[in-house]
Structure formats: C-alpha cells, structure tokens
Amino acid sequence: MEFNPFKPNLLVTGGEIVLILNLSPDIENPEVVVPCESDSPHGDSEITCVSWNKKITHILASSSSNSTIVVWDLKTE
Numbered sequence: 001m002e003f004n005p006f007k008p009n010l011l012v013t014g015g016e017i018v019l020i021l022n023l024s025p026d027i028e029n030p031e032v033v034v035p036c037e038s039d040s041p042h043g044d045s046e047i048t049c050v051s052w053n054k055k056i057t058h059i060l061a062s063s064s065s066n067s068t069i070v071v072w073d074l075k076t077e
Contacts, residue, residue: 002050006057014047018062018072041070 004010009024017040022031045066053059058075 002052004052004057005054006052010052012050012052012060012062014050014062016046017042018047018050018060018070020074035072035074042066042068 001011001013004012009022011021011023011030013019013021018035020033020035022033042062042064043066045064045068047062047064049063051061053061058073060072060074061069062072063069
C-alpha cells in the first residue's frame with residue numbers, strides 16, 4: 001500500500017484487486033474506488049506491489065505474482 005505523494009488523502013492497496021481509498025473528508029468511512037470494474041488485468045493472481053508515479057499524480061502501477069505489470073491512468077475528464 002502507498003499514499004499518493006501529491007494527494008495524501010489517497011491510499012492505494014493491493015491484494016486480490018487494486019483498491020484506492022479516498023480518506024478525505026471522513027477517514028472512518030473512506031470512499032473506495034476500483035480502477036477496473038470488469039475482469040482484472042492481473043487475472044486471478046495476487047497483487048504484490050502498488051506504487052504511485054512520483055511525477056504525475058493520476059498514474060500508478062501494480063504488479064502481480066503472475067509477473068503482470070499494469071500502469072493505470074486514472075485521469076478523469
């Protein structure tokens with residue numbers, strides 16, 4: 001798991017799927033975002049690492065135990 005370096009209220013986690021938690025304004029009831037609502041690009045493999053891009057706020061990467069690496073562009077228009 002890792003906090004976004006530009007928006008510290010955003011926390012990304014791995015495991016079965018990639019989840020982004022928006023801890024603002026209510027840390028007790030965070031908004032949960034799943035970047036991929038359909039089939040995960042990681043398949044059934046466990047997400048082993050997630051990391052926010054250190055230069056672009058809306059980009060993150062994830063990797064899984066089946067050696068898949070996914071770069072997520074979360075920019076909304």
